[in-house]
Amino acid sequence: xTVGRKRGFDENVxxxxxxxxxxxxxxLGASLSHLTAAMGINKPSMYSTFGNKQALFVKATSHYVxxxxxxxxxxxxxxxxxxRDKLMQYMQSVIAMQTEQSQGRGCYLVLCQSEIVSDEIxxxxxxxxxxxxxxxxAIFLSLFESDPESIExxxxxxxxxxxxxxxxxxxxxxxxxRAGVPCAQLNGVIDNTLTGIGL
Amino acid sequence: xTVGRKRGFDENVxxxxxxxxxxxxxxLGASLSHLTAAMGINKPSMYSTFGNKQALFVKATSHYVxxxxxxxxxxxxxxxxxxRDKLMQYMQSVIAMQTEQSQGRGCYLVLCQSEIVSDEIxxxxxxxxxxxxxxxxAIFLSLFESDPESIExxxxxxxxxxxxxxxxxxxxxxxxxRAGVPCAQLNGVIDNTLTGIGL
DNA sequence: ACAAAAATATACCTATTGGTACAATATAGG
DNA sequence: CCTATATTGTACCAATAGGTATATTTTTGT
Numbered sequence: 115x116t117v118g119r120k121r122g123f124d125e126n127v128x129x130x131x132x133x134x135x136x137x138x139x140x141x142l143g144a145s146l147s148h149l150t151a152a153m154g155i156n157k158p159s160m161y162s163t164f165g166n167k168q169a170l171f172v173k174a175t176s177h178y179v180x181x182x183x184x185x186x187x188x189x190x191x192x193x194x195x196x197x198r199d200k201l202m203q204y205m206q207s208v209i210a211m212q213t214e215q216s217q218g219r220g221c222y223l224v225l226c227q228s229e230i231v232s233d234e235i236x237x238x239x240x241x242x243x244x245x246x247x248x249x250x251x252a253i254f255l256s257l258f259e260s261d262p263e264s265i266e267x268x269x270x271x272x273x274x275x276x277x278x279x280x281x282x283x284x285x286x287x288x289x290x291x292r293a294g295v296p297c298a299q300l301n302g303v304i305d306n307t308l309t310g311i312g313l
Numbered sequence: 314x315t316v317g318r319k320r321g322f323d324e325n326v327x328x329x330x331x332x333x334x335x336x337x338x339x340x341l342g343a344s345l346s347h348l349t350a351a352m353g354i355n356k357p358s359m360y361s362t363f364g365n366k367q368a369l370f371v372k373a374t375s376h377y378v379x380x381x382x383x384x385x386x387x388x389x390x391x392x393x394x395x396x397r398d399k400l401m402q403y404m405q406s407v408i409a410m411q412t413e414q415s416q417g418r419g420c421y422l423v424l425c426q427s428e429i430v431s432d433e434i435x436x437x438x439x440x441x442x443x444x445x446x447x448x449x450x451a452i453f454l455s456l457f458e459s460d461p462e463s464i465e466x467x468x469x470x471x472x473x474x475x476x477x478x479x480x481x482x483x484x485x486x487x488x489x490x491r492a493g494v495p496c497a498q499l500n501g502v503i504d505n506t507l508t509g510i511g512l
Numbered sequence: 513a514c515a516a517a518a519a520t521a522t523a524c525c526t527a528t529t530g531g532t533a534c535a536a537t538a539t540a541g542g
Numbered sequence: 543c544c545t546a547t548a549t550t551g552t553a554c555c556a557a558t559a560g561g562t563a564t565a566t567t568t569t570t571g572t
Binding site: 139142143217219220224225227228229230232233234247272274275276278279281282283285286287288289290292293295299300302303305306307308309310311312 | 337338339341342416417418419423424426427428429430431432433446471473474475477478480481482483484485486487488489491492494498499501502504505506507508509510511
């Protein structure tokens, strides 16, 4: 065992609490008082464990992606589903998660990415946000470029546009979810969107 | 003439400058120092002219709607255009405006509406933001409900879903514009969207 | 039992936040 | 020209921001 007093809190529980604060308030709106209160610790504990606000944000952002976004991805590679069902179930799953809270919160990433232009966000926080944005776009692009059914239907010819359509609707749905629009209504938007792509 | 020293600045010019700061930074990220510096005045002048930060925000928000959003609306009621062209030209016009700056700023309203859930926005600011959200939704809804071509094609049967689809894509496109995606790519998304609705 | 190490609580730091008091400066009417 | 009125510049206010110094508590190895 390492020498010294034992940590009186679970690092992952605290990180999850911090993630929820950033999710609700964004980077700028989440003060250290808000964060540490939600995490159930005081500032020195936060600083010694996570570094500083931007380092906490970087960890909280990765934690969001791993705990709330990654699990939906396996739907996109389910071999038994048609391309339409892959995309539909993926989008429905993501949006259901974003409308879960009675006071919907939408998407952590969409919220915080919108703060980048303000020029008030530290560079490491900007980096991680931009990195996930690039990755998300790449996932849809490679799906339309490589999926056999996509190629068969000729959707790979306009893979870029179709990928951007999915991504745009997801971002829009995140805004709508944050504004309190219920999941059921957004499912109709998904249906329209997939029809427009040709699925 | 009224007695007393004359105002050394143009109220509308100052309001326009304030609008641009809120557009870039949102309500929380726009400090009084940022605002007054951009407006070219000092704090007492700002407070005596506009009241306080939230009153300035309410005026700046209305100014945004009138100077940047209202002008696109006439496209939706152009009698010579098909329903598809009305919606396409409207969306293209809005998105072209949002991608204008090399460092795109997206939509003022979408940005600030995303701050509401943070619970850090004064109530009068929340009210004006929610009011414009309701109005925007109503415009698309009444279009699909009442437009002759919409009725002829049976789109009025699902007017709610179609209206929400347009609005969701516009919000998503605003996020994309803010992230720097060029106008040309988003025009492809518009095309997909209108196809999905059945236009 | 005791020293070293780690985590905690409290109090503090400087900078900035939204907002004002007050004195100096213009302006118009009498 | 002088007074009333309105705007301006400067300096300030309390509260909070992100971050830290320090002393206290708790733990383990010797």
